[in-house]
Amino acid sequence: MLDKRKFYIDGRWTDPVEAKNLEVINPSTEEAFAIISLGTDKDTDLAVDAAKRAFDGWSNTAPGERRAKVERLLEIYKRRAEEMARTISQEMGAPIDMALRSQVGAGAWHMTNFITAFRDFKFVRPLGDHAPDNRIVMDPIGVVGLITPWNWPMNQVTLKVTPALLAGCTLVLKPSEVAPLSSMLFAELADEAGIPAGVFNLVNGDGPGVGTRLSAHPDIEMISFTGSTRAGKAISKVAAETLKRVALELGGKGANIIFEDADGDAVRRGAAHCFNNTGQSCNAPTRMLVQRSIYDDAVETAKSVAEALAIDVADKHGAHIGPLVSDTQYSRVQDLIGKGIEEGARLVAGGPGRPSGLNRGYFVRPTIFADVDNNMTIAREEVFGPVLSIIPFDTEEEAITIANDTPYGLSNYVQTQDGERRNRVARKLKSGMVEMNGVSRAAGAPFGGVKASGRAREGGVWGIEEFLEPKAVSGWSQESAISE
């Protein structure tokens, strides 16, 4: 059993104030393999105090110096990628090859993109030709609390830590208590990269404990949160008392609109995307909307994708999918599959229970429901498992109405060869992101949503600006040596 009962505070690994422990479970075996401590208010306060003391120094370093530290961090992250992949794979069940390529890869991609965006980043900006003595000065917001989930651990940690550091903020990271070890390794990397003491702090804990204390803390100026809509609301309420900024990246229920003239690979691609990471992605295209004329063929194609998908333990090499992260998620997904059947959706592939040959571990069967009505529970709630709902439509207007008829608004998808239609539909979809014909968002594009998906924008210039406050200054001296 790995003993990980330490927090990283003020540049040192420290013992928790009180012994409150939690076991970390390997979802492939259901066995505990590590033990962590859950922090208390006192631990949280120590970390916030350290970040507060470090703020003056760090926020006043030259931007180039901060960039150099982040570049060093990226170098170390890449060097220790395999160790990071093993850690993620063990704690949340991503198969080892996928963990290295996609999970760890996403972190490196985000850090690289932030470094690029930061090259031309201006902290002092002219207001316009009409006001030569005005400047907008971008100030780091202060000490920030970063709260992350377990499903793409390094993706989310790098999307928050990197821009916070570049902006000149100091931080306290609280990773998910379900998958905390990758973040502890990340703290080791930050230490090795020479991030000064107090700038990066990590306290493990749960939502009601460290999460709530960070949200309420008067010395925290901003919470950047990724996780469930439920927790996002709880954080917003607690944070309201101190009027801190709250940036929320929440759940999703993405529609993938497949028109009859879609490319031949669209259905296969959409189903595979839904099952990626065992369906545990906020931006997964979980509602496949298919135009009636190609509907039957699409259902057959999606079925064949589900049936061809291999499922196995996370430490095995290969292109299979792994288990769900936890017992809780396993029960939730089973309940929702049951609801789908009960409410009359047509079960086409998968279904309740474990896949054959796997009677231990939180494994579920890749499941496809056809003839889903958008009002059914499986079409409304985020399942967070490998469950695809297929919904027929007749017209473009109907497809847009169904796609937008959801509390969420994170990412939608459109498949058609008709360019006019693509652009028209993209404009009408209510979501923070629209990906069409399998073209992914490029480096520097902001990730985020609207409605119950939260309103944050992470990545690129937008992601850095979230950690800054624009200050309007007039009477600015043209002769000043302060660089722009």
Ligand code: NAD
């Ligand atoms: P979760 O909300 O249960 O937990 C996320 C984090 O919040 C954890 O660190 C947890 O300890 C903490 N937390 C929980 N309750 C809290 C509270 N009341 N106050 C403060 N902190 C609290 O979510 P999860 O189960 O870890 O992750 C899955 C969810 O995350 C899904 O809904 C998924 O869609 C969402 N998600 C969103 C994005 C995005 O960018 N939009 C990305 C990934 C995951």
